[in-house]
Amino acid sequence: MTVPSLTLAELRLLAVAGGAAPSLHNSQPWRFRPAPDHRSLMVFADRARAVPLADPDGRALHISVGAAVFNLRTAARHLGRAATVALCPEPTTPDLLAVLDLSEPSSADEPDLYPAIEHRHSSRRPFANRDVPEAVLGELIEAATAEGATLSVLEEAEVRRVLALTTEAEQRISADIARQAETRGWLRLEEPASDGIPAAALGPLDHDARVPVRSFTGHPPRPAAHTERFEALPQVAVISTHGDHPMDWLRAGQAMERVWLLATLYGVRASVLHQAVEWADTRWRLRDPAEGPGHVQMVMRLGYGAPGAPTPRRAVEDVLDLSGSTDALSVGNRTGGPAQTTDSAVLQEDA
Ligand SMILES: Cc1cc2nc3c(=O)[nH]c(=O)nc-3n(C[C@H](O)[C@H](O)[C@H](O)COP(=O)(O)O)c2cc1C
Structure with a gap:
């Protein structure tokens, strides 16, 4: 069974969740773009946001994008979609780091980590003298x-x-x-x-x-x-x-x-x-x-200790590339999708 193509509300929810990932110096070196059929999401490296002296090989950039991919998978499950991930699928397009096929429904057999996405922050303060069990x-x-x-x-x-x-x-x-x-x-x-x-x-x-x-x-x-x-x-x-x-x-x-x-x-x-x-x-x-x-x-x-403070994130419009998608999205939204998600249900962007 396949699920309907991604709606604009789903794409926005995915982009906010992906963009909430940790990254070196909060550089957020990623961009997301729906595939033409609107059943997959492409994840690109944004090399303009690299940190070249600390990360000359782009290793930390890939780790940051990997974290965003995990958030996207988690958010997809929240939308009832299974994510099948292909890493570095096109050797001739090195900036395309992952494609998530989101066309199949998810089976809920794992803990739902989605609620943790907005509460996860780097906590740089002292911790208590208490071991994690x-x-x-x-x-x-x-x-x-x-x-x-x-x-x-x-x-x-x-x-x-x-x-x-x-x-x-x-x-x-x-x-x-x-x-x-x-x-x-x-x-x-x-x-x-x-x-x-x-x-x-x-x-x-x-x-x-x-x-x-x-x-x-x-x-x-x-x-x-x-x-x-x-x-x-x-x-x-x-x-x-x-x-x-x-x-x-x-x-x-x-x-x-x-x-x-x-x-x-x-x-x-x-x-x-x-x-x-x-x-x-x-x-x-x-x-x-x-x-x-x-x-x-x-x-x-x-x-264990005080929560870390939220850090800012780029606007959805800056990380979600919808160029070439306008027609497909208006059709998708007219016919309706599986998720009745509205922007208000999308994770709040950090202040
Ligand atoms: C590859 C990588 C390296 C990082 N290195 C450090 C570090 O050395 N020191 C530090 O305090 N935070 C480090 N961070 C955490 C980022 O600064 C943090 O994720 C970013 O500022 C966003 O804040 P948040 O984690 O609270 O969302 C690193 C994160 C990543 C992904």
Whole structure:
């Protein structure tokens, strides 16, 4: 059985959900376009929104787009549509990173992660000295495995090793004027914006310098950042993949977002410590030799604490390309679709 073609309301809901994904410096490097038959959605990289010094190979860009793809899949299920995803389907069109076939109805046999999309935010504040229960960690590990990636929750010695490497990488970034300028270029401290990182989303620095949160405002931070005591032993998890190609990065991004949304449903907060992944040598040293070969893609800090502040998102019109779709959409909307979704039911865009 196939479901009717995508309506404008469904496309908008999908674009808002996809656009709510996390991305390096909130760069939102994606564009969505319905296929001519309006039963598939194409996902493109927006290379104009790349972060070239921190991410010269586009690895983080692919991870960000992978996270958007997972949100799109989740939103499609919410609309009663199964998503069959083809990654990098056309080698001659390298910017086309995914096509989601949304023509079949979904079967509701998995937890509904859709409600978590609007509540997931990076939480850069200190967490409580309270462990995430083993059972929840087990589900997060399964979530990553289902996406073809590995989530390793680190033991104490490994946590300390990974935090030390992150500190080393952060110090290297702090000594690199061009890198610092690039990061600051994504800060939106005063002006209202549709991308980048607002002041409210920044956290304090760790008073004991154990948790090397990224200093988005430079070294020394300007305006000066206050310090707070972070959790004594952070819970750190690493996402890795067997391969290290664009498809692996897209899988890692889907795994990260699946883990993050599930964690959000459980009230577990998360933030990313990506600095050591941004330098080839520290990235290589992040690998756990005991785990066998694998490429580290993400380092996440998990715990319980205050929710992160919302960050802005680009307008739907800027990420959803409807050029060439006007006729199909007016026909689709006249004949009606499966979802009676209106714009008011679409996830609210972050303030
Ligand atoms: C590939 C990637 C790398 C990131 N690196 C960091 C990082 O090093 N430090 C940090 O605080 N946040 C990092 N983030 C989180 C983004 O800054 C965050 O997702 C973005 O600002 C949007 O905010 P939100 O997650 O609250 O929606 C990263 C996210 C991605 C996808």
